[in-house]
Amino acid sequence: MSGPFGGTHWMANQGGIAYLGERGLVGGGVQVGSVVADEIDYFPIGTLGNATDFGDLQADTYSTAAVSSGSRAVFAAGWVGSYSDRIDYITIASTGNAADFGNYGRPTSAVGGCSDGTRGVIAGGGMTGDSTLDIIEYLTIATTGDTTDFGNLTIDRSGVLAVSNGTRACFAGQSSSAGANDNVIDYITILTTGNATDFGDLSSPRRSGGGPMHNDVRGMFVGGYSWPEYATVDTIDYITIATTGNASDFGNATTTRGASFGTSNGARGVYGGGEGQSSNYTNSIEYITMATTGNAADFGNLAVPRSSCAPSGCSGN
Numbered sequence: 001m002s003g004p005f006g007g008t009h010w011m012a013n014q015g016g017i018a019y020l021g022e023r024g025l026v027g028g029g030v031q032v033g034s035v036v037a038d039e040i041d042y043f044p045i046g047t048l049g050n051a052t053d054f055g056d057l058q059a060d061t062y063s064t065a066a067v068s069s070g071s072r073a074v075f076a077a078g079w080v081g082s083y084s085d086r087i088d089y090i091t092i093a094s095t096g097n098a099a100d101f102g103n104y105g106r107p108t109s110a111v112g113g114c115s116d117g118t119r120g121v122i123a124g125g126g127m128t129g130d131s132t133l134d135i136i137e138y139l140t141i142a143t144t145g146d147t148t149d150f151g152n153l154t155i156d157r158s159g160v161l162a163v164s165n166g167t168r169a170c171f172a173g174q175s176s177s178a179g180a181n182d183n184v185i186d187y188i189t190i191l192t193t194g195n196a197t198d199f200g201d202l203s204s205p206r207r208s209g210g211g212p213m214h215n216d217v218r219g220m221f222v223g224g225y226s227w228p229e230y231a232t233v234d235t236i237d238y239i240t241i242a243t244t245g246n247a248s249d250f251g252n253a254t255t256t257r258g259a260s261f262g263t264s265n266g267a268r269g270v271y272g273g274g275e276g277q278s279s280n281y282t283n284s285i286e287y288i289t290m291a292t293t294g295n296a297a298d299f300g301n302l303a304v305p306r307s308s309c310a311p312s313g314c315s316g317n
Contacts, residue, residue, distance in 0.1 A: 017117070017165070017166045017215060017216050017266060019068055019069050019070035019115065019116075019117030019166075019316065020068075020070070020215070020264060020265055020266045020315055020316070021045075021068075021070055021092065021265060021315045021316035021317035022044055022045055022046055022265050022315070022317055023042050023043075023044060023045070023092055023093075023315060023316055023317060024042060024043050024044070024045045024263040024265075024270055024313065024314075024315050025040060025041070025042050025054065025066070025068075025073055025090075025092065025263065025313060025314050025315065025316075026040070026041050026042075026051070026261040026263070026272070026273065026302070026309050026312055026313045027039070027040045027041075027057055027061070027064060027066060027073075027075050027088075027098075027309070027312045028040075028057055028060070028061040028062045028063075028064050028075070028078060028308075028309060028312055029062050029261075029273060029306035029307060029308050029309035029312070030062050030281070030306055030307050030308040030309075031281065031304055031305065031306045032281055032304075032305055035060075036060035036061065036062055036079070036080070036081075037060060037061075037062070037304075037306055038056040038057040038058075038059060038060045038061060039053060039054075039056060039057075039303070040053075040054040040055050040056060040057060040090065040098065041053060041054060041302055041303060042054040042095070043270075043285070043300065045263065045264070045265040045268055045270055045315060046265060046267075046268065048287075048298075048299050048300055049299075049300045050285075050300040050301045050302075050303070051272075051285065051300065051301070051302050051303060052303075053095075053303065054090070054095045054096075055090065055095055055096045055097040055098065056097045056098065057075060057088050057097075057098045058086060058088050058097075058098050058099075058100065059080045059084075059086065060080060060081075061075070061078040061079065061080050061084065061086075062078060062079050062109075062307075062308035062309065062312075063077075063078050063079050063109040063110045063111075063308050063312075064076060064077060064078030064109075064111075064312045065077060065078075065111040065112055065113030065122050065160075065162070065312065066113060066312045066313060066314040067113045067114060067115040067120030067121070067122065067139075067141060067314060068092070068115060068117075068120075068141070068314035068315060068316045069115065069117050069118065069141040069142060069316070070092070070117055070316040070317060071091065071092055071093065071316055071317070072089055072090070072091060072092065072141055072142065072316070073089065073090050073092050073314050073316060074087060074088070074089045074101055074120055074139065074141055075087065075088045075089070075090075075098065075312060076088075076101075076104050076111065076113060076120075076122050076139070076147070077104045077107070077108050077109060077111045077122070077125060078109050078111075078312075079109040079110075079308075082107065082128075083107035083108050083109050083126070083127055083128060084104075084107055084108075084109065085103045085104040085105070085106060085107045085108070086100075086103065086104070087100070087101040087102050087103060087104055087139070087146075087147070088100065088101060089101040089141075089144070092315075092316035092317065093316075093317060100144075101139075101144045101145075102139070102144050102145045102146040102147070103146045103147070104122070104137060104146075104147050105135065105137045105146070105147050105148075105149065106127065106133075106135075107127065107128070108125035108126060108127050108133060109125055109126055109158070110124070110125050110126050110158040110159045110160065111123060111124055111125040111158075111160060112124055112160030112161050112162035112171055112212065113162050114162040114163055114164035114169050114212070114214070115141060115164060115190070116164060116166050116167065116169075116190040116191065117141075117166065118140065118141065118142070119138050119139070119140060119141070119190055119191070120138060120139050120140075120141050121136060121137070121138045121150060121162070121169050121188065121190055122136070122137050122138070122139075122147065122162075123135070123136040123137075123153055123157075123160055123162065123171050123196075124153060124156070124157040124158055124159075124160035124171065125158050125160070126158035131156075132156040132157055132158045133156055133157075133158070134152045134153040134154075134155060134156040134157070135149070135152060135153075136149075136150040136151050136152060136153060136188065136196065137149060137150055138150045138190075138193070149193075150188070150193045150194075151188065151193055151194045151195040151196065152195045152196065153171060153186050153195075153196045154184065154186050154195075154196050154197070154198055155182065155184055155186075157171070157173075157182065157184075157207075158207070159173060159207035159209075159224075159225075160172070160173065161173045161209050161212040161221050161262075162212055163212050163213070163214035163219030163220070163221075163239075163241060164190065164214055164219075164241070165214065165215070165216045165217065165219070165241040165242060166190075166216055167189065167190065167191070167242075168187050168188070168189055168190065168241050168242065169187065169188050169190050170185055170186065170187045170199055170219055170239065170241055171185065171186045171187070171188075171196065172184070172185040172186075172202055172209075172221055172247075173202060173206055173207050173209050173221060173224055182205050182207075183201040183202040183203070183204060183205045183206070184198065184201060184202075185198075185199040185200050185201060185202060185239065185247070186198060186199055187199040187241075187244070198244075199239070199244045199245075200239070200244055200245045200246040200247065201246045201247065202221065202237055202246075202247045203235060203237050203246070203247050203248075203249060204226065204233075204235065205226070205227045206223075206224035206225055206226050206227065206233060206235075206258075207224055207225050207227075207258075209221050209222055209223050209224030209225075209258060209260075210222045210223045210224070210257060210258065210259065210260025210261060210262050210271045210272075210273075210274050211223070211236070211253075211260060211261075211262030211269060211270075211271030212262045212313075213262045213263060213264040213269030213270070213271065213288075213290065214241065214264060215264060215266040215267070215290055216266070217240060217241065217242070217290075217291075218238050218239065218240060218241065218290055218291075219238065219239050219241050220236060220237065220238045220250060220262070220269055220288070220290065221236070221237045221238075221247070222235075222236050222253055222257075222260065222262060222271050222296075223235065223236075223253055223256060223257045223258050223260060223274065224258050225258045225259075231256070231277065232256040232257055232258045232274075232275065232276055232277055233256055233258075234252045234253040234254075234255060234256045234257070235249075235252065235253075236249075236250040236251050236252060236253060236288065236296065237249065237250060238250040238293075249293075250288070250293045250294075251288065251293055251294045251295040251296065252295045252296065253271075253286060253295075253296045254284075254286055254295070254296055254297070254298065255276055255282070255284070256276055256277055257274035257275060257276050257282060258274055258275050258307075259273075259274045259275050259307045259308045259309065260272055260273045260274030260307075260309065261273055261274075261309045261312050261313035262313050263313035263314055263315045264290065264315060265315060266290070267289070267290060267291070268287050268288070268289060268290065269287060269288045269289075269290045270285060270286070270287045270299055270313075271285070271286060271287075271296075271313070272284060272285030272286060272299070272301075272302055273285075273302055273305070273306050273307060273309045274307050274309070275307040275308075280305075281305040281306055281307045282305050282307075283301045283302040283303070283304055283305040283306070284298070284301060284302075285298075285299040285300045285301060285302060286298060286299050287299040
């Protein structure tokens with residue numbers, strides 16, 4: 001199947017950020033047999049167990065970005081048989097199908113998104129002709145409408161992972177138009193508009209990782225595809241979002257994986273789905289305790305194995 005990978009994430013107020021919550025969400029993805037999914041799953045982050053069906057996106061989609069206000073989740077762009085500019089939204093506390101929110105600035109996929117609870121910022125992506133973008137767009141989550149230009153990343157990138165401490169957003173991991181992976185991390189101040197600034201580097205060049213998980217202190221990045229081998233890895237990196245500098249080792253996932261979703265309630269980080277070695281899709285969900293370092297442990301399962309659900313995870317109540 002053509003088209004880049006993507007996924008979503010969410011967070012709760014245990015970490016001090018009001019828009020993080022106890023309900024984790026993941027939307028879309030690719031199932032075994034190259035079947036693109038429109039399913040939205042949810043699960044309580046604080047309790048181990050399997051995900052439950054929430055409803056459906058407006059179309060079968062993968063590689064979409066998710067941002068949350070705590071009460072509303074928004075899924076932007078992605079791959080729907082072609083690059084898409086569609087934006088969907090749901091009310092997190094209820095279950096049901098997504099509704100139309102507006103349009104992204106251009107049809108694209110494999111974007112990364114995060115928020116400060118009010119403004120969602122979405123960056124990077126791939127477009128027709130295999131070009132990658134340095135564009136950052138933003139939207140106001142509480143209202144519907146189209147995105148607005150925010151500024152530019154320091155480099156063009158797709159397969160982007162985004163984390164936020166409620167003030168600053170960081171974007172990491174990507175594949176450039178030349179096909180190479182990079183380890184560059186950028187940051188912006190969400191409340192203002194303008195171009196990104198260099199933050200530091202991941203521990204190794206990779207793209208389409210999983211587990212973009214964050215709280216008011218740390219951001220985590222799980223797995224991904226290495227360069228130039230294009231092999232999945234089990235690395236978990238973390239950064240301190242308020243400072244700049246290179247990522248540090250947190251621990252390891254139980255298996256290698258790329259293109260998985262990630263979310264958090266501020267205390268526990270949860271990631272799942274994705275693609276392992278030999279292109280095997282997985283339904284496994286794992287978790288980490290964000291305040292400590294160490295290896296991941298089993299959380300539960302998605303309803304079906306699926307990949308390319310990064311970075312489509314978010315959380316709320």
